[in-house]
Amino acid sequence: MKQLYEEIIERVGVGIHAVDGDGKTIIYNKKMREMEAMNKEDVLHKDVRDVFQFQENQSSTLLKSLQHGEEIVNVKQTYFNNRGVEITTVNNTFPLKVDGDICAAVEIAADVTKMERLIRQNLRQTKTDFTFNHIIGKSSELKEVIALAKRATRTNSNVLIIGETGTGKELFAQSIHAESERSEAPFITQNCAALPDTLIEGILFGTTKGAFTGAIDSPGLFEQAQGGTILLDELNSLNIALQAKLLRLLQERKVRRIGDSKETSIDVRVIATINEDPIDAIANNRLRKDLYYRLAVVTLFIPPLRERNGDIPILIEEFIKKYNGLFKLNVKCVSEDVLQFFDSLSWPGNIRELEHVIEASMNLVNHEQVIEFDHLPYQYRKSEARRPIPHQVITEAPKNNENTGLTEQLALFEKRTIEQYLRAHKNHITNTALALNLSRQSLQYRMKRLNIQVPKT
Template sequence: MTALQIISDTAQQVADAISAALGVETEIVDRQFNIVAGTGKYRQLVGSKDYEAVYPDSPFLYGRVLRTGESFIIEDTRENELYGPYTMGEMGEICCPIIMEDSIIGVIALVAFSQEQKENMLTKRNVLQHFLQHMAFLLANTVAAKEAFIKLNINTNLFKTMIESFTSGVISFNAGGRVTHFNSKAEEVIGIKPDLLQGMPIDRFWPNSPVKKVLKTGAGYNNNEEFYQGAGENLHLLVSARPIIIDKKPAGAVVMFSKMAEARSLAYRLTDTQHELHFSHIKGESRIITNLKEKALQVARSSSSILVTGESGTGKELFARAIHCASPRRDKPLVIVNCGAIPETLLESELFGYEEGAFTGARKGGRPGKFELADGGTIFLDEIGDLPLHLQVKLLHVLQRRQVERVGGTKNIDVDVRIIAATNRNLEEMCVSGEFREDLYYRLNVIPLVIPPLRDRREDIPELMDHFLQKYNTLLQKQIAGYREETLKVFMAYHWPGNVRELENSIEYAVNMENQPLVGMESLPARIVGNNCPAAHRPNYNLAAITGETEKKIISELLEKVSTGMVDPQSLPDLLGISRATFYRKLKTYGLAMPKGYRYSPETA
C-alpha cells in the first residue's frame, strides 16, 4: 500500500471539497500511477491505474511531474506534447507534485472538461496553482501524520508484546512515580485491576519502595529483595529497577519483579542436576515393598507431613524423591537437607537463612535458608533425629505458622512447603528421654512410612542384583552377564545389615574385581563370604546391640551391689558417668528396676 493509499478516504474528501469550491474536476494519483481519489469522470476510475502507468518512462505529464517535482499548467491539451495519446475530453489542467520529506509521493491535478471551466481556471492560474501546492502540502502532512500514528501504534503494540513476553512482572513509572505501563503478570502479582493501576502512584501499592530513589537519582539496582503487603497476602519480591534517562535527567523508571518463590523455582529448574525419580524406579516386587509404594503414591497427592523411618541404607531418600515427583508440587523445588551432616553452629542459618550483619562473616544482603528455597515445593529433612532441641522449637513454629524468620531478622516470611522427614532412630524413645520434642514428633508423624530392611524382603534381592549389575556394567564399561549360582545363594543368605546400600556397594566391588562373564565367589567382598553361615551361629558385630548388652550387664551388677548395701543408690549416675535422667531412661529401656526397698527417680535423686 502506497503512502497516499493509506489516506485514500481523506484524499477523496479533499478532492470533493476542491471540486465543489472551484467548479473543476480533481484527480489525485500516487507514485505508481494509482488513481487514489477523483471527481467527475475520474471518480469511477478510483482504484485503477492512470493510462500513464503503461508508459512509466515516457515524457507524459504525470511521469514528468513525478520525476522532476515541477508544477505544470496545460492551456491546451490537444496541442501540448505532455499530454499522452489517450484523453477523456480534458481541455486544460493544472498539476503539482505531492512532496513528503523530499520524496515525491504523488500528483494532484485540477482538470477542466468544458470551455467555461478552462477559461475560469486559466484566468486564475497563478492563484489556483498556489492553492493546489498548498493542498499538496496538506495531503503530505496528512500522510506523515498517518504514518507516524501507524508507527506509534506498531511501536506501542510491539512494546506491549515485548513486556507481555516476560514471565516476570514489568511496570513503568513516570518522573512523578505514577504507573504508565504494565504487563498482565504485574497486574496479577500486585493484585489491582488495570483501570485502577493505570496512573496510580507507587506509594499506593509499594510504600517506601527503593524505586522512588531511582526516580530521584537515576541510579538503578538489580535483584533486590523487597517485602510488601499485597491483596490478601504478603509479597516477597525480587526486584530490579532501571531509570529512563532523557537529557541526562531521570524521567521515569522501568521495574521488573518476580515473586521470590517463582524466581527460586526457576533457578532450581535451571540448576537442578537431580533426575526425576518415580516409584517405578524403586526396585522390588515383594508384597511388603509393593504395598509400601502404593501407600506412598496415595499420600503423595496431599500436602501432609510424612515421617519416613527405617534402617540406614533402606532407601528413605528414594521414597522422598518419588513422593515429590508424584505430587502436585513436582514442578517446584525438592530441597534435601541432611541434619546430621551440617555442624550445629551452621544448621540454623542453613535451614532458616540469615540477614546481612546477623553474625561475623554474614554475606552482604543476607541469604535465604533451605525453607525459602523450597517454597512451593518439598523439603526433605534427613536424619531429623539429630536436630538439636533449640532448632526443633523453630521447626515446630514453621510447621504451625507456615512462616520462617531468618537469623538476625525481624520479618516473618511466608513459606508453602511440604515436609518429609526421615530417621533411622527411634523418635518415640527419644521423646521419652527428652531428646526430641513430643509435639514436633506428632506434627511430623502425620503420615508414617516404615521402609523394611532388605532381610525382610529377600525375594527382591535377585532383581536388585540385576539392576545394579546393569548400572555398573555401564559405568565401568564391563560386560558381565550375570552371577554364578553359588554367588546368588550367598547373597540370598547374607543378613545385609547395611541393606540396599550395602548390596549396591558389594556389586560395584564385584564388577570392579570380576574378569569373567559371571560374578564368582572370589570377586565378592570378604565380609559377605565370611558371613556365609547360618544366622544363629553368626558372630554379632552390631555395635548398638553389643553396647546395649554391655550397658545392661554393668547396670545389673551395680543394682546387685545396691541390694547388698555395697553401693549408695543415689551415686549410681555418677558412677556410670551419666545424668540422672539418662540413668532413669536406661532402667526403663533395659527393663530393670531398683532392688526392693529402694526407690529411684530423677526427682528423689
C-alpha cells in the same frame, strides 16, 4: 608492645589483611592465611593485584577503601587465590590516616566460603532424579509401602519416612514430590547430620546482615523451597533447640531469618526421614514428641532388606546392568553359591550395601560372565556366615531312582532336610530358619516351593 600487638593479631579468630599506601601487604595474619589457603611469603610485601583475582566488575575492597578513603561494612566478596581456588568472605574494611592522609587500609574478614557453596548446591538441587518407577522390588512388604506413598502424593500433608540407613528413604521422598502437584516447584534436600548447629540454623532459616560476624542477607532453604518440598534427612540428628524452632515454623507456616524481626509466609511441604524407631528417638531425647506428631501425618516404614530377601535377585540384576554399562563388562549374573550366601546375610547396610558389594565384585571381574564367591570383597569372603552350617545328621537319604534326574533328587533331599528340621524344632519357623542358617522369609519361600505344610495349632 609491638611484639604484643603482633601476637594478638596473629592469634585472633578473624582474618586480618592490611596494605600500605601502594597496595602492598604489610599485615597478613594466621586466620587469613587459613581462609585463603596461602603462605605468608605468597602475599606479604606483594601487590594485592598481583596475587589475587577478582570476579568480573569487582575489585578488592581493600584497594577501594585505600583509594577512596571510604569505610566498607559487611560486604560480601568472592575472589580467587593464586591457585585459582574460590574464596568468599564478608569484609569490614576501613582506611588508616596519619595527619589526614591515607597511608594504609585494613580489612577484617569472616570466611563464608563453605556456607556459600552449600547455598549454591542446594539452589541447584531443585529437581528430582527418581520416581516410583525407580523403586526396585516385588515383595508384598515393599508394594504396601509404595501404595501408601502414592496415596500421599494427592495431598500436601507432612510425611515422616522411617527406615534404616541404605533402605532408600530419599528415593521415596523424591518420588512423592515428583508425582505431586508440587513437581514443578523446587525439591531441596538437607542432611541434618552433615553440619554443625551454628551453620545449619542459618542454612535452614536464613540470615540477616549484621546478625553475627560474617552474616549476610541470605534466604534459608525454606524460603528457597517456596511452593515445593523440603526433605530434612536424619531429622533425629538435629539439635533439640532447632527442632523447637522447626516446630514453630510448621505450626505457623512462617519463617524468621536469624537476626530479623519480620516473618515471611511460606508454602512448603516437609518430608523428614529418621533412621531409628521414633519411640526410641523420643525416649533418648533425640526427637521432640510434639514435632514427631506434627510430621507424622503420613508415616512410611521402609522395610530393611533382610525382611524382603525375595527382592535380592531383582536388585542384583539391576546393579549388574548398571555397572556393566559403567565398567564396559558383560556380566550376566551371580553364581548360585553367591546367591545363597547373600540370602543368609542380615544386610545391616541394606540396599546400599548390596550395591556396593556388586560394584566391588565387578571390579575384580576380568572377562567372566558370572560373579563367583572369589570375586566378593575380602570381608565377605572371610565372613563367619561362610562357615559350615552346624546341623543334625540327616539320617534319611533320598532313595535312588533311575527315572529321577539330579534336579529332582536335590529338591527331594532339600524337602526332607527341611521337614526333619521342622520336626526337630516343633514346627517353629523362626527357630528352624536359625538352625538352617536361613532367613525366615527364605525358609518360607522354600517351603512354599517344595509344598511343605506345617500343621496349624
